[in-house]
Amino acid sequence: MSILIAGTMCSTSCNSNDGILEEIEDAQPETAKWQEPYHTIGASVDQVKSYMAVSMKTYSLQREITSSCIQLSYSNGKGQEGILYSFGLNNGALFSVIDTESMARKESITAYLRQQYSLIAESDGQVIFTNKDKDIIVNTEYVSDEYFNVCYSFVSK
Numbered sequence: 001m002s003i004l005i006a007g008t009m010c011s012t013s014c015n016s017n018d019g020i021l022e023e024i025e026d027a028q029p030e031t032a033k034w035q036e037p038y039h040t041i042g043a044s045v046d047q048v049k050s051y052m053a054v055s056m057k058t059y060s061l062q063r064e065i066t067s068s069c070i071q072l073s074y075s076n077g078k079g080q081e082g083i084l085y086s087f088g089l090n091n092g093a094l095f096s097v098i099d100t101e102s103m104a105r106k107e108s109i110t111a112y113l114r115q116q117y118s119l120i121a122e123s124d125g126q127v128i129f130t131n132k133d134k135d136i137i138v139n140t141e142y143v144s145d146e147y148f149n150v151c152y153s154f155v156s157k
Contacts, residue, residue, distance in 0.1 A: 034101070034109050036116075037083045039152040041135060043094040048072060048085050059083060069095075078102070080147055097152040106140065106148050113138060113150070 038051040045064075052059055052074060059074040059082070070087040079102070086096040101109060110127055117129035117138055128139040134155065141149040 034105060034112065037097050037099045037150075037152070038085075038094075039097050039136065040094065041154045044092055045070060045072065045085075045087055048094065052083075056083075095154055099150040099152075100143065100147050101150060103144075103146055103148055109150060110140060113140070 035056060037056070038048050040047070049061070049072065052061070052072075056074075059076045062073045062075050062082070065071040065073070066089070069089050070092065072085040072087075073082060074085075075082040080100055081102060082100050084096075084098045084100075085094060086098075087094050113127070113129055117131055120128040120130055120137075122128070125142050126140060128137065130137055137151075137153045137155060139151050139153075141151060143149055
């Protein structure tokens with residue numbers, strides 16, 4: 001009797017009108033959806049704002065800080081996740097990007113970075129990469145048991 005009931009429930013709840021594929025796609029981990037933040041050497045504040053407005057719509061500008069440098073702080077509303085862009089006060093050029101992500105995404109983000117960049121070093125959970133031109137250093141840094149940073153630093157030649 002219980003086998004018949006289970007079989008009936010499965011056949012009635014798994015019909016083509018239920019949108020089960022959409023539910024499965026929505027349930028996939030967000031790691032597959034990670035997108036690198038804008039990280040073009042020397043970019044201006046306006047270039048970063050334009051990119052974020054068009055390409056990373058899930059993030060919103062939280063604040064602009066001007067003291068010893070100009071910073072744009074973006075949040076996606078998921079806890080402490082967000083992106084911090086830092087620009088030189090004198091020239092207004094982008095010099096650093098810090099992307100704070102959920103630790104649950106670290107493995108897939110690191111795998112993505114391994115495909116895009118050349119590995120320099122790896123120890124104690126920190127992984128350091130560079131691009132082909134060796135003018136960008138990308139490293140992952142532990143923040144807490146819940147978060148880690150993907151940091152982009154630019155190297156002057």
